[in-house]
Amino acid sequence: MFQGLSAFPLTPTHDDGIDGTAYAALVARLAAAGVDSIGALGSTGGYAYLTREQRAHAVRIAVEAADGVPVLAGIGALRTSHVLALAEDAQKAGVSAVLLAPMTYQPLTEDEVFGLFEDVTRELSVPLCVYDNPGTTHVHFSDELHGRIAQLPNVGSIKIPGVPGDPAQARARVDALRALIPDTVTIGVSGDWLAALGLNAGCDAWYSVIGGTFPQTALALARAARSGDASRATDLSDALEPLWALFRRHGSLRVMSAAASHLGLTGEPNLPRPLRGLDESVRHDVVTVLNTLGLTA
Known part of the structure; x- marks a missing residue:
């Protein structure tokens, strides 16, 4: 399932918790557009700010609204026991895969990161995507660490940060990683402005932010x-x-x-505190860009 476009929607929230109606509509919209998979509770989905109960609720909504489109659910948390509990909730909800970023407060050694994935994959009955996102987790994977983790059971994909901006260097980056992992493990690119470079360089999937709100454009x-x-x-x-x-x-x-709110896809506010939306001048810039690109329909 770790091929093509994986679209990551917002998880709209308000003071009382998740806006389940808006979230279901966002997911159903992606399924109707024909995305290859739906990433529930990724970074765009604000997983780190939600309780276990809220995350379990969101996953159940996503699986039902996806109407058969594969759902991969984020299960990152600070403690391994919490990750395992979230994985159990996601599997009970019927997800097709899980997505794990090594969240941390204290810096983790490579052996500790490997141990996390070793502990979690041992308990899984669905495939896992390794979430390499140093911009949010501050955990930096070496290719050698990726190679070790990729040998574990149930590892199906690696979600890498953006590739180098030069096409030849991007190809070399993907090829270097691919040489260290089994043929059964795919490579997916993130960092949307580098997605075309990554896909053209041989990445199998695009784990996409824009795809969660503008699926046709990303497709x-x-x-x-x-x-x-x-x-x-x-x-x-x-x-x-x-x-x-x-x-x-x-x-x-x-x-x-801001885009989802402007299009009427979510209410306002739609981010979990302490996160706040853009100020009015920047929102105006967002709307101007959406209008210029024809993304307001």
């Missing part, structure tokens, strides 16, 4: 790259540069939060 790019039309994928990504610039400047989560 067009992903399908172009996956069909071998590298130039079209690059052109489609280049056309989205005004949006990528906002992502880099303000963070993709807050930009997608």
Whole structure:
């Protein structure tokens, strides 16, 4: 299942918890668009800010609303016992896979990161995607660590950060990692503005922020790259540069939060405190970019 476009929606929240109606509609919208999988409770989904009960509730909503489209659910937490509990909840809800980032407060050694994945994969009955996201977790994976983890049972994919900006270097980056992992483990790119580079360099999947709100736009790019039309994928990504610039400047989560609110897909506020939405001047910039790119329909 770790192929193509995996779309990561917001988990809309308000003072009383998750807005289940809005969340179900977001997930159903992705399923109807034909995405290859849906990433519930990724970083865009604000998993780190939700309680176990809220996360279990969100996963149940996602699986039901996905209507058969595979759902992978984030299970990251500070303690291994909490990760195992979240994995149990997700599997009971019927997810097709889980996504694990090694969250931490104290810096983790490579052996501690490996031990986390060893403990968790031993208990799983569904595949796992390794979530390599140093921008939020501050855990930096070496390729050698990825190679060790990829040998564990039930590991099915690695979600890497953005690749180098030069196409040849991007290809070398993907090839170097692929040489250390089994053929059964796919590589997926994140960092949306580098997605076309990663897919053209041989990544199997795109774990996408924009795909969670604008699935058709992301699908067009992903399908172009996956069909071998590298130039079209690059052109489609280049056309989205005004949006990528906002992502880099303000963070993709807050930009997608503003976009979803503007489109009426969620209420306002829709982020868990202490996170706050963009101020009015930046929201105006977001709306201007959406209008310019034709993303308001």
